[in-house]
Amino acid sequence: MTEKKARPHPYIPNSVPDVKAAMLREIGAASIDELYAAIPEALRFKGRLDLPEALPSEQALRRHVEGLLAKNQNCHDHLSFLGGGCWQHYVPAVCDEVNQRSEFLTAYGGEPYEDQGRFQALFEYESMMGELLDFDVVNVPTYDWSQAAATALRMAARVTGRDELLVPATTGPDRLAVIRNYNGWAMRVETVGWERATGLLDLEDLRHKLSKRTAAVYLEVPSYLGVVETQTAEVAAMAHAAGALLVAGVDPISLGVVAPPPQYGADLACGDIQPLGMHMQFGGGLAGFIASRDEDRFVAEFPSRLFGLTETIVPGERAFGDVHFDRTSFHGREHGKEFVGTAGALWGITAGVYLALMGPQGMRELGQGIMQRAQYAAAHLGTVPGVRAPALDAPFFKEFVVDFDGTGRTVAEVNQALLAHGIFGGVDLSARFPELGQSALFCVTEVHTKEDLDRLAEAVGEAVAGKKRRATGSHGVAPRSAKGGKRRGR
Amino acid sequence: MDADSKHTRRFHQARWDEPVIFELNTPGARAVLPEPVDPAIAKAVGDGVSRLPEAMRRREPPRLPELSQPEVLRHYLRLSQQTLGADLNIDIGQGTCTMKYSPKVNEELARLPGMAELHPLQDESTVQGILEVINQMDLFLRAISGLDRFTFQPGGGSQALLAAAAVIRAYHASRGAQRDEIITTIFSHPSDAAAPAVAGFKLITLHPDESGLPRLEDLKAALSERTAGLAITNPEDTGIFNPRIAEFTRLVHDAGGLCSYDQANANGLLGVTRAREAGFDMCFFNLHKTFSTPHGSGGPAVGAFGVTRELERFLPVPLVDRDPATGRYSLNHDLPDSIGKVRGFYGSAAVILRAYAWVMSLGAEGLREVAEIAVLNNNYLLHNILKLRGASAPYAPGERRLEQVRYSWEEMTRETGVGSEDVGRRMADFGVHYWTSHHPWVVPEPFTLEPTESYSKAELDEYLAILARVNREAYDDPEFVKGAPYESVVHKMDLAPLDDPARRAVTWRAYVKKKAAWEAARNR
Known part of the structure; x- marks a missing residue:
């Protein structure tokens, strides 16, 4: 058993020996061990847990953890163009x-009686997201876009009573993996092809694959490859004609300038609120949203908490509480809709603050500024010999594909060279999208200045020009053809 | 002063009568100004948005509220004051959720740029520090559980249960077995039933006998060639440890199933007993519960999910590996039998960092002290609550409990008409939180207290004094308790509109529309 220690731990008030003794006395127990009498000897852990020496001093702990974090390089002290599901935006x-x-x-x-402020803050989050998305129902956040997409598609299957999902092959790889794990055992998850030149959806392939079994067509705007789909009206018409729903995955920070999902006929929307005020945190800033029209057939299928507005016994006094709580697994266990649990509420509150700060004009100015910066960066990169940017001929929001095939360099080589300049280059697409050859997904946002973008183009120019160090051999690989010579991904 | 007035404070929660943010609108006001683009950029590319086809351009601006910056701040700080976090109250009323102290130094560490400003797809050479933290936390949890490998990808306990169900599915599929039933207990968390159902399993739920534990005979009867696994907590929500748990896991294994241990809350067991010795194949720990990270109003969180060596190949990718030769850390995506992914990237990394710092502060002896004090505090509460009129702790009379107890006001409700929800509303008048229990209410008029290690004896005494006062009020003036709260942000709510399709409003825009329609209809 634990011996009395010289110093009680600061996090454990009743570790003061006299207090502990007094409490044991009051409950009539001779020792702490007596309280564990129910655990059989055979199940007792013998010995000491194999853990490092403790650092109970806060000062020593801080020094230790700061030392670990100092081993990281980060997007604050480096110039980063990484996106692909987690994005660097300015956090007010x-x-x-x-x-x-x-x-x-x-x-x-x-309960609403202690936490009325939490309920109101999340109701306001739902409300402001509703304005941004042009939908009347938005949930309390789920884990991330991946889960939101998996659930939105599952909702669509329940609404339609069908069991097939059509998902673009350009869907984010993590999202596709989550959708498959979540729904693949029960539903057919079929990918729809895309046009190599533009990144847009292959409508012929979609037409071919739509059937009476199709519950939903999923469409990302912008897609993982950054492309803003231009054939949305056709996709919606085709899906609806087949009796399927259209589920749109969107980047909410684009919606000051890009059309909200109902404008092109989407029935459900999902996405990630990380761009709206969350630091990236190595991917920890993600949280997902799902939105729909206020129709019973949709509302009844949400697994998430939905906070709504009501009144109290005092005339005119408003209050906020749970809407249709009996939908949830908290109420019905396995008979509830999917499951609900701890996910991303604090990020929901934060995204609400973000939208309140930005307002309608801020969202528009921000969206426009991002598009201008991204277009400038792409055009500028495109002037580097051998580099094609943007490599896909379609509108894009903040991310775009850069093709290095013409330089004879792999993305991995380019990124290593950029890293030496203190730059994190784009996400390497060569393993996931081999048809794009040695291409990378670059992300440009409002955090980038013109100087940053000029510096990027210059550094890329140097990287692909084969500066002195490169010619010496160890990196000297033969130029690769557009389709072949796939190098190991990351 | 009598005992009540000595210990129950004259509390009144902040009541700002704060409008909904849309009502604070001043057209034209601005709270944050985006940085304008460099004129040279605008000159080079034009307005940017013209690149979008007409149909894909937003036609009118979103009707977001327009406020100045100080107004936004004041609005949200008022809402925060109308919220009672664990930092403010004696938060022992939310049993099963381990509302312990979240150290402030960990908050500061999590907000450093070396954590906050990391992109998940940075080159591995640039993120060795956070990968080391994740690897170390894996090793810590291996020691605490006796299992062999952990992933931190699940964003909460429910998602960890989904991962467990997917691993169970993949394991049986790899053996060509058709097994589609998972057995759980009614006193295990609702997600122990709901998450496997999402993964396609049928659920068999065991109910307790008079000792509060599931019967071995019921388990035997439920087992068959269709049994895929067992998903169970121990102790369950009653705080009663099942001493025959190793027999349960052995029987399930003999029948060909796997055993999944819900250790969302393991606060009474650290360094005392482990998943390994009880025969479990997998378990998960909620880092936002036992491992102290803040609950964040409901996330971000981590359900750290661990398995035996045999099941490692099914885990979601990537795992964090350490090369023993070089000491370098890397992300291993190469698990051919992996279930794939349950969440984007690698989980809530800043939550893992906080949990790491918490374990480092305590060490092996400290974790054991956490468990022991949590159990001591709980038995101290139990001892005193049983003195309250009409309160009881169903099952296992006279026995000690571990980290929590599910109590019942059944007798008091029968005698006074005051139920557990009424008590909860009245407790709010004294600045503390009180929760009834998960549904269904197998224990009538339940409440579940879990004092953790984070509250002093004086604070436990204060909570007991509040309970005693409300208990006395229930017998003296039941209508008064039923009308509570009186000192909260709001008064007793009318719940009907929340469940009425004509009146429910999940957004302000829906509220505005429906209110007009509802009032027009009423005036007709």
Whole structure:
């Protein structure tokens, strides 16, 4: 058993020996061990857990952890063009001020009577997302876009009573893997092809694959490859004609300038709110949303908490609480809709703060500025000999494909050279999308200045020009043809 | 002063009567200004948005509220004051959720650029620090559980249960077995039933006998060639440890199934007993519960999911590997039998970092102390709650419990008409949280308290004094308790509109539309 220690641990108030003794005395127990009498000897763990020496001093702990984090290089001290499901955007100070408030940070399952502020903040999040998306129903956040897409598609299958999902082959790889794990055992998840030149959906392939079994067509706007689909009206018409629903996966930060999903006929929308005020946190800033029209057939199928507005016994006093709680697994266990649990509520509150700060004009200016910067960066990169940018001939929002095939360099080589310049280059697409050859997905947002973008183009120019070090041999690989010579991915 | 007035404070929650943010609208006001693009960029590419075809351009701006920056801040700080986090209250009323102290130093560490500003697809050479943290946390949890490999990808306990169900499915599929039933218990978390159902399993739910535990005979009767696995907590929500758990797991294994241990809350067991010795093939820990990371109003979170060596090949990808020769860390995507992914990237990394720092602060002895004090605190509460009129702790009378207890007000409700929900609303008047229990209410008029290690004896005494006062009020003036709360942000709510399709409103825009329609209809 644990011996009395010289110093009680600061996190454990009743580790003060006299207090512990007094409590044991009051409950009539001779020792702590007596409280564990129910655990049979054979199940007892003998010995000491194999863990490092403790650092109970806060000062020593901080030094240790700061030392570990100092081994990382980050997007604050480097210039980053990484996207592909997690994006660097500017985080206004008020977002962090609100989400580090003790009250929101450490709240959890409180009832509306203790946590009215939490309920209202999340209702307002739903409401502002509703304006952005042009939908009347938005959920309390789920884990991430991947889960939101998997659930939105599952909802569509329940609404239609069908069991086949059509998903573009340009869907984000993580999202596709989650959709397959979540739904693939029960439903056919069929990928729809895309046009190599543009990145747009192959409508002939879609037409061919639509059937009476199709529950939903999923469409990402912009797609994983950054492309803003232009044939949305056709896709919606084809899906609806087949009796299927259209589920749109969207980047909410684009919606100040890009059409909201109902404008092109989407029945359900999903996506990630990480761009709206969340630091990237190595992917920890993700949280997903699902939205629909306010129709019973949709509302009844949401697994998530939905917070709504009502009144109290005091005339005119508003209050916020759970809408249709009996849908959820909290109420019905395996008979509830899928499941609900701890996911991303603090990021929902934060995204609400973000939208309140930005307002309609801010979202428009931001979206426009991102498009201008991205187009400038792409055009500028395209002037580097051998580099094709944008490599896909279609509108894009903040991400675009850059093709290095003409340079004879692999993306991995280019990125290594960029790293030496303090630049994180684009996401290497060569393993996931071999048909694009040695291509990378570059992300440009409002965090990038003209100088940053010029610096990128210059560094890429140097990287592909084969500066001195490159000619010496160890990196000297033969130029690769567009389709062949796939190098190991990351 | 009598005991009640000595210990129950004269609390009143902040009541700002704060409007919905749309009502604070001032057309034209701005709270944050995006940085304008460099004129040279605009000159080079034009307005940018013209590149979108007409049909894909937003036609009118979103009707977001327009406020100045100080107004946004004040609005949200008022809402925060109308929220009672664990940092403010004696948060022992949310049993099963382990509402412990989340150290502030960990918050500061999680917000450093070396954590906050990491992109998940950075070159591995640039993220060795966070990969080391993830690898170390894996090793910590292996020691604590006795299992062999952990992933931190699941974004919460329910998603960890989904991962477990997917691994069970993949394991049986790899053996060509058709097994589609998972056995759980009614006192295991609702997601122990719901998540396997999402993964395609039929559920068999065992109910407790008079000792509060599932019967071995019921388990035997449920087992068959269709049994895929067992998904169970121990102790269950009652806080009663099932001493025959190793027999349960052995029987399931003999029948060809796998055993999944829900250790979302393992707070009473750290360093005391492990999944390995009880015969489990997999388990998960909620880092936002036992491992102290803040609950965040409901996430971000991590359900750290661990398995035996035999099942490692089915885990979601990637795993964090360490090359023993070079000491370098890498992301291993090469698991051919992997279930794929349950969440994007690698999970909530800043949550893993906080949990790592918490374990490092405590070490092996400290974790054991956490468990022991959590159990001591719980038995101290139990001892005193049984003195309250009309309160009981169903099952196992006279026995000690581990980290929590599911209590019942059945007798008090019968005698006074005051139920557990009424008590909960009245508790809010004293600045503390109180939760009833998950559905279904197998224990009548239930409440579940879990004091963890984070509250002092004086704080436990205060909570007990509040409970005693409400208990006395229930017998003296039941209508008063039923009318509560009086000192909260809002008064007793009318729940009907929330479930009425004509009146429910999940967004302000829906509320505005429906209110007009509802009032027009009422005036007709």
